[in-house]
Amino acid sequence: MITPPHQPTAVPAAQLLVMPLHAITEIHGETGLRQRLTLELDQLPALDRCVVEDAATWAAQLHAGQRRTREPYVNHLLRVTLRILCYYRVTDPDILITALMHDAVEDQPWTMTGLPTGHGPPPREQAFAVLTTRYGPRVARLVDAVTNPEPEAGVDRVRQYLDHLATALADDPWARVIKLSDFTDNGVGIIHTVGPKVQRSARKYTGAVPILRALLHRPDTPLDPQVKDHIRRQLDLAQRRFTAILAA
Incomplete structure (x- = not known):
């Protein structure tokens, strides 16, 4: 029996670690990408691993319900982070957190701040303040650098x-x-x-x-x-x- 895509099935770790990121996406969806991230984060010190996992969880909450054309938006954030970790060989937790948060201020400033939508321009300044409080000024500065400006x-x-x-x-x-x-x-x-x-x-x-x-x-x-x-x-x-x- 063939398992339908995007179902939360357990994937053997050895298999998941050698799969291309888009193949994981197509076959195992968000569940597979999160599992791959968990496996890759094992190389980090415990405190760094915890804070990156926290950012991954928060990113999923912030972008819940948001989609790209064929997938949940969070898949993109997970792949961007995994690429930096697996292929760029970067384990700096601030960089990994920024990768997970890189679209949050642009796409979800109201969710980040808890402010009501539809009342004036997006509250980007307040969203950056929330990001600074949660993950520090370096992460906020990096997210700012990769955030597209308002049209x-x-x-x-x-x-x-x-x-x-x-x-x-x-x-x-x-x-x-x-x-x-x-x-x-x-x-x-x-x-x-x-x-x-x-x-x-x-x-x-x-x-x-x-x-x-x-x-x-x-x-x-x-x-x-x-x-x-x-x-x-x-x-x-x-x-x-x-x-x-x-x-x-």
Whole structure:
């Protein structure tokens, strides 16, 4: 009997540890991704492991009910975090927490603050204060660096996105690491998306590749040379996929 996708079934740890992240997503869903995160966090000291697990639980609560086109939104956050931990070889708990929280202020500021929705602009300043209280100023600063700015009237959204990438990440090497994983999940993973968002995303992201490639290879980007080569190949793959989508 074949188990339907996204059912909470136990997965052998040895099998889960060698599966690509999108394969875990397709076969085992959020349950599998959370199990993989738990397995990977075993390499961290106990206190670090606990605080990252807390962030994973809170992220699931904040984004509960929010979806991407084919999946719960929290799957994206888990993959971004796992990529940093497994493939970028980064175990700094602040970086992992930021990866889990990287969309919270942009998408869920009302949930973070408990303020009522629909009364004025999103309470981003208050959400950053909550984040600072819970995880410290460094996490809040990193989340701020990777959070897209509020749309400006009369400003092209794609241009605003690209300008923000180039400026917000220029002076924050660790924010680049988080954004590279985020972009990889969105860009290389674009083939797992369906509907009109595919074309929109390809148009938006294709201009980001040269910006991110330049930031990746800056000497102060805190990743090993082998990891940088891996990410460069991922950026190249994303660009090939954008080109194919836009040509179609």
